[in-house]
Amino acid sequence: MIKRELVVIGGGSAGIAAAIAAYNNGCKDILLLEKDAELGGILLQCIHNGFGLHRFGEELSGPAYAEKWKDSLAQTSVDVRTSTTVIHLTSDKHITYVNPNEGYVTVEAGAIVLAVGCRERSRGAIATPGYRPSGVWTAGTAQKYINMQGYMVGKRVFILGSGDIGLIMARRMVLEGAKVLGVAEIMPYSNGLPRNIKQCLDDFDIPLYLSHTVTDIRGKARLNGITISKVDEKLTPIPGTEMDFDVDTLLLSVGLIPDTALLNEAGIKLHNKTKGATVNEHMETSIPGVFACGNGLHVHDLVDFVSMEGEEAGAAAAKYLRGELIRKEDSVIEAGNGISYVLPSYIDTEAMEESMEIKCRVTGNARNVKLTLKNGDKLIKEIKKLRVAPSEMEKIEVKKAEFGAAKGRFVLALEEL
C-alpha cells in the first residue's frame, strides 16, 4: 500500500489553504485530492465579487480568489490529483480513491485533513408540498448552470430562502433578463448578509417576504405557479394568507449542510448542531490525526474564514506528524443561552497554545449584548457586541492566561448588557 504523510481530501478554499499551511509548517509529502476537474471548489461558480477582503485587502470574484490560492499552491511541491473521488475512508486512516488515470488506489495516510465542503439542502429536506415538475432547483445548481455552462434556467422566478446564495442568484437572474417576483423566508429575519439584502434585492426592487414559506407547487411537466403563505411563531402556515405567483422557476436557498459521507464510514463523531465533525481547538476530529475544516466542518459566511480555518487544520496536521500535538485533558465547551453552536467542542486548557479561537453563531438578531465564556460561575472571557446576527459567525480569542487553571465544562452564552 502507498504511504503518504498527509492527505488532504478536497481542493476547495479550505483544502488548498490546509495543504499550503502544512507545507509551510514542514510537511513535504502531501497529497491533495479533488473530485472536480480543477481546484477551487464552489468558488469557481461564485462569479460575484466580495471575496478576499480580509485576506488580500481587495474584493475579488470567487474564481479570482481561488486563482490566487492556486498560484500559491503552485509554489509548493504538494502533489495534486484532480478528477479524483475518495470513495472510502477508514478509522485507521486508509483512503481509497478513484480517478481515470490511476484507477482504484488505496493510500495509508499519516494524517488526514478533511476539507470536503458542504451540500445544499434540497426540496426533499424541507418537505415542500405540491407537484414535482421541472423548474425547481437548488440555487447553487442553477448558479453552476448559468455561470459555468451558460444555460439560463428560467424566465419568471421565485426564490425560497434568503441565504446568501439565494440573494446572489436573485440579482444574477435579473441581470440575465429574468423577472424575479420575490424571495420568501420562513424566519422573521434573513439569513443572508445585510449587504446582499441591499445590493441584490433592494437595488432591483425584489420583495422579501419574511415569515413566509412556499405552501404549494403547481405544474405537470414544467412549473407554472407557486403559493406562499405567512407562518406563525411555530413556523406553521396560516390559512387565508395565501399569495399565488405565476412562475416557471423556483430556486431553493434553504441552507447548507456539511458533507459527511466519508466521516460516517470512518466513524468520526458528529456535532448534533453543525452536522459536521466535532473537533478540538486544533480542528482535530474524534480520530487522532484526522482534522476537519471549512464548510465540511461547519458552514461559513465568508470564504476568508474558510481559508483561515484550512490553514489552522493544515498547520495542526503538520504538528501532529512531528509528534508535537500533545493532549492532556479534554474540557468541553457547550452552547448556552442565545447560542446555536460553539466550535470547537473540546479544548485542552492545559496543553493549549498561547491562545485559541472560539467560533459561534447566535440564535437570533440582537443589539447591545455580550458573549460570555464561563467555567461554572467563573467568568473566563466577555466580549461586548453592538449587534449580532445568526448570519454572521462570531469569533472570540481566548488566551491561555485567561483560562488559568480552569477546566471541565465551559459554557458560551449571549447576555444582555
Next chain:
Amino acid sequence: MGETTKTYTCIVCPRGCDVTATLNDKGDILSIEGNFCPRGEEYVRNELTHPMRQLTSTVIIKGGLYDRLPVILSSPIPKDRMMDVMKALDGVEVSSPISRGDVVISDVCGLGVDVVASRSM
C-alpha cells in the same frame, strides 16, 4: 426646519454597517453616523448623490475548460447603467487561453471602465 434621516446598509464590505445620514430640507448632508470605517461615509455620500455598483457576469469562451468566462469591471459604475453593460456583454466571445485581468471590452458603454477576465482559462 425639516430634517430627515435615511439609513443605509453599507455594502462596501461584509460587515454591513447601518449608516444613518441626516439631511436638511434642501437635501444637504448634515451628518453621517454609524459607519465603522471612512469607506462607509463615502458609500453613503455616493448613495445620496450618485450610487455606484460593481458588476460581474460572464462571456462566451471557446476552447476553455468551461463554456463561460467570468468577467468583472475594473471599477464600479453608476447603478443605473448596469443593464446597459449587461447588454454590451451579450454575444461577446473570447478564446482560450486568457489570463486573469485581460481586457475583454475596453471603455464599456463609454463609462471609462474596462470589462476584464476575472480568472484565467
